[in-house]
Amino acid sequence: MIxxxxxxxxxxxxxxxxxxxxxxxxxxxxxxxxxxLDFEGYRPALRVVKGGYTEWTGSPAENxxxxxxxxxxxxxxxxxxxxxxxxxxxxxxxxxxxxxxxGTRQEARSGSEGKADLGLRADQVYSIExxxxxxxxxxxxxxxxxxxxxxxxxxxxxxxxxxxxLDSAGSFPIQSxxxxxxxxKTGTTNDRGILISNTSRNVEHTFDISAEGxxxxxxxxxxxxxDQVVDFPLVKAKSTVFVSVYNRDQKPLxxxxxxxxGVLLGDTNEFGRLMVPALEIRxxxxxxxxxxxxxxxxxxxPGKETGELIIVLESEFTDLEVFARDAxxxxxxxxxxxxxxxxxETLNTCGTDVNGTCLLPxxxxxxxxxxxxxxxxxxxxxxxxxxxxxxxxxxHNPATAGTxxxxxxxxxxxxxxxxxxxxxxxxxxxxxxxxxxxxxRTNRRRSL
Numbered sequence: 001m002i003x004x005x006x007x008x009x010x011x012x013x014x015x016x017x018x019x020x021x022x023x024x025x026x027x028x029x030x031x032x033x034x035x036x037l038d039f040e041g042y043r044p045a046l047r048v049v050k051g052g053y054t055e056w057t058g059s060p061a062e063n064x065x066x067x068x069x070x071x072x073x074x075x076x077x078x079x080x081x082x083x084x085x086x087x088x089x090x091x092x093x094x095x096x097x098x099x100x101x102x103g104t105r106q107e108a109r110s111g112s113e114g115k116a117d118l119g120l121r122a123d124q125v126y127s128i129e130x131x132x133x134x135x136x137x138x139x140x141x142x143x144x145x146x147x148x149x150x151x152x153x154x155x156x157x158x159x160x161x162x163x164x165x166l167d168s169a170g171s172f173p174i175q176s177x178x179x180x181x182x183x184x185k186t187g188t189t190n191d192r193g194i195l196i197s198n199t200s201r202n203v204e205h206t207f208d209i210s211a212e213g214x215x216x217x218x219x220x221x222x223x224x225x226x227d228q229v230v231d232f233p234l235v236k237a238k239s240t241v242f243v244s245v246y247n248r249d250q251k252p253l254x255x256x257x258x259x260x261x262g263v264l265l266g267d268t269n270e271f272g273r274l275m276v277p278a279l280e281i282r283x284x285x286x287x288x289x290x291x292x293x294x295x296x297x298x299x300x301x302p303g304k305e306t307g308e309l310i311i312v313l314e315s316e317f318t319d320l321e322v323f324a325r326d327a328x329x330x331x332x333x334x335x336x337x338x339x340x341x342x343x344x345e346t347l348n349t350c351g352t353d354v355n356g357t358c359l360l361p362x363x364x365x366x367x368x369x370x371x372x373x374x375x376x377x378x379x380x381x382x383x384x385x386x387x388x389x390x391x392x393x394x395x396h397n398p399a400t401a402g403t404x405x406x407x408x409x410x411x412x413x414x415x416x417x418x419x420x421x422x423x424x425x426x427x428x429x430x431x432x433x434x435x436x437x438x439x440x441r442t443n444r445r446r447s448l
Contacts, residue, residue, distance in 0.1 A: 004033045004048055004056075007070035014071055020047040051123035052144075076122035076144040078151065082114045082130055085154035085228055086162050086196045090114025094132040094155070098142075101125055120144050134158055136225055156228050163195045165209055168233035177211035177234070194229075201225050213237055213281035236280045239302040243274045243309045245288055253313060256290040292316060317361035321389040324356045324372050327400035331356025335395065338371040340381075362386055 002019055006012040013033030019026045021037060021044040029035045037044070043062065046069075049055040053071035060067050082094040094110040098118055108116040120126060122144050128151070130138040135155040142151060163186075165177040173193025179186045181197060182205055189195045199205060201223045210216040214234040223230060245256040245268050252272025258265045260276065261284055268274045283301045286309065293313035300309050324335040335352040339360045347368075350358035362368060364386050370393060371381040377395040384391035 001066040002029070002035045002037055002046070002048070002069055003066065004029050004035070004050070004069045004071060006053070007072050014050055014053070017048055017050040017053075017069075017071070020049075021045070023047075052121035074122045076120055076124075076146060077148050078118045078120050078126075078142065078144060079148060080108070080110070080116045080118070080128075080130075081150075081152045082110045082116075082132070083152070083154055084135075085156045086160055088154075091132050091135065091155055094130050094135075097129045099127045099129075120149075122146060130155065156225075157198075158225070159198045159200055161197055161199045161201070161223050161227060162229040163189075163197055163207075164229050164231045165189050165193045165195075165211065166231055166233050167214075168235045171233075174211050174214065174234060177209055177214075180208040182206050183208075199223060201227070207232065209234065236282075238278045239281060240306045241276045241279055241300075241302045241309055242306070243268070243276060243286065243288070243311065245272045245274075245290070245311050245313060247293070247313055247315065253290055253293070256288050256293075256313065259287040259289075260284050262287075286311070288313060315361065316363070318364045318386050319359040319389070320362035320368065320370075320384060320386045321391065322350070322352070322358050322360065322370055322372075322384065323390040323392045324352045324358075324374075325392065325394055326377075327394060327396050332374060332377070332395055335372050335374040335377075337393075338373070340369040340371060344369070357390065 004014045004017040006014055015029050015031045015033055017029040017033065019028065019035050019037065021039070023045070026037055027035050043059045045057070045059055046067070047055060047057045048069045048071065050071055052074055054074050056069050056071055078098065080096055082091040083089060084091055090110070090112070091114045092110060092112050094114065096108045096110065096116050096118070098106040098120065101124070106118050106120070108118050110116045124144050126142045126144065128140050128142050130153055132155055135157055138153045138155055140153070142149070163179060165174045165179070166172065167174055173189070173191070175189055175191050175193060177189040177193065179188065179195050179197070181199060186197050187195050202225060204220060204222045206218070206220050208216070208218050209232050211234055213236060215237045217232055217234060219232070221230070243258050245253045247253055254268055254270045254272055256268045256272065258268065258274050265276055266274055279302050281302060283299055285297065285299050287295060287297045288311050289295050290313055292315060294316045296311055296313055298311065320339065322337045324332045324337065326332055331352070331354070333352055333354050333356065335356070337350050337352065337358050337360065338346050339348040339362060341347050348360050350360050352358045362385070367383060367385050369381055370384045370391060371379060372393045372395055373379045374395055377397050378401065380393055380395055382391070382393050
C-alpha cells in the first residue's frame with residue numbers, strides 16, 4: 001500500500017498523485033491518497049508525482065507492506081501587473097484575489113507601479129479577480145508554471161472611452177477631428193484618430209463629430225461596459241464647383257475645354273461656365289485650353305459650400321502694329337486695315353487713330369499680308385509680321401500716285417492706264433475698219 005501525503009506544517013493526504021513502477025504508470029492515488037501496488041519476487045523502482053509538488057522516488061523494503069510517500073510543496077510566484085487600458089498608466093491599489101481549486105484564497109493589492117506578487121503552488125489552476133475604483137472588474141484563469149509566472153491585465157475605466165474617428169472608405173484615422181459630447185466640446189483626435197474621453201457608460205450620449213473635408217456626424221449612442229474603443233466613420237464631403245473662364249478683358253470664353261486630373265470634363269457654355277458636381281474636399285489639378293489662348297494649369301481645393309473657380313486665359317496672339325501714312329510721310333487717320341490669311345481671307349480688321357496706327361492680334365513669327373483702304377486713296381497691300389513692328393503701309397491719292405519711289409506702286413492707276421490704252425486702240429481699229437476704200441486711178445484705167 002502506497003500512501004501519499006503533503007509534507008508541510010499540516011498533514012494532508014494527496015489524491016490523484018501518479019505512481020510509476022519501473023518507469024511505467026501503475027495508477028493514481030484515491031481520495032484518501034492511497035494506492036495498492038502488487039508485485040512478485042522483486043522490489044520495483046517507484047516514482048510518485050503530483051502537480052505543485054516535488055516528485056518522490058524510492059523502493060519498498062523487503063518486508064514492507066505499506067510505504068509512506070511525503071511530497072513537498074513546490075511554490076511559484078505569480079507576478080501581476082495592472083494598467084489603464086486607455087493610457088497604459090499603472091493602476092495603483094487594485095485589489096487582486098486568487099482562488100485555488102480547493103477554494104483557498106489569497107489576496108494582494110497593486111503598488112504605485114501597478115504590480116503585486118503572490119506565492120502560489122506551481123502547476124496549479126487558479127481563478128483571478130481584479131477590481132479597482134472607477135474601473136471594470138477583470139476575471140481570468142491562471143495556470144502557474146515553474147518558479148515565476150507573469151501576467152498582465154488592462155482595466156477599462158467605467159467613466160472613460162476611446163473615441164476613434166476613421167475615414168469611411170479607407171478606414172484610416174482622421175487627425176484633428178472635433179468632437180462634442182452632449183453639446184460640450186470634448187477635444188480633437190490625435191495622430192491615431194483617437195480622443196480619450198471621460199464618458200459614463202451604459203448611458204445614452206449625443207456625439208457631434210466634424211473634420212475638414214468630411215460630412216459632419218450627429219449621432220446618439222449608448223456606450224456599453226464591454227466597449228473599449230468606439231469607432232465613428234466619416235464620409236468625405238462633396239462640393240459643386242463652377243469653372244468660369246475669362247480672357248484678360250474679363251469677357252467670358254465659350255468652348256474652352258476643361259480637364260480635371262487629366263480627365264476631360266467638357267467645354268464651357270456661352271457664359272464661359274462649366275459645372276462640376278460632387279467633388280470631394282481635396283486638391284485637384286485643372287487644365288483649361290482654348291484655340292487662340294495659352295493653356296492655363298492650376299491647383300484648386302473646393303470648400304464645403306458651392307464655389308467658383310475663376311480661370312483667366314492669356315491670348316497666344318501678340319500685337320501686329322500697322323502705321324498708315326500718305327506719300328509725304330504724314331499719318332493717315334481712319335484707314336481700315338485688313339489682316340489677311342494664307343488664302344487672302346480676312347482674319348482681323350482695325351482702324352487707324354490720329355497717329356495713323358492700329359493694332360491687330362497675330363501669331364508671333366508668322367508672316368501675314370495687310371491691306372489698307374481709305375476713301376479718296378488707292379488701296380494698297382504689303383507683307384507684315386510682328387517682328388517688323390511697326391509695319392508701314394503707304395496710301396496714294398490721284399495727285400500723288402507714282403511720286404513715291406520707296407512705296408509700293410499703286411496697282412489701280414496702272415491697271416486703269418492699261419485699260420484706257422486697250423480701249424483707245426480698239427476704237428481706233430474699229431473706226432478705221434468702217435471707212436470706204438477708194439479705188440486707185442490705175443485700176444480704173446485698167447478697167448477701162
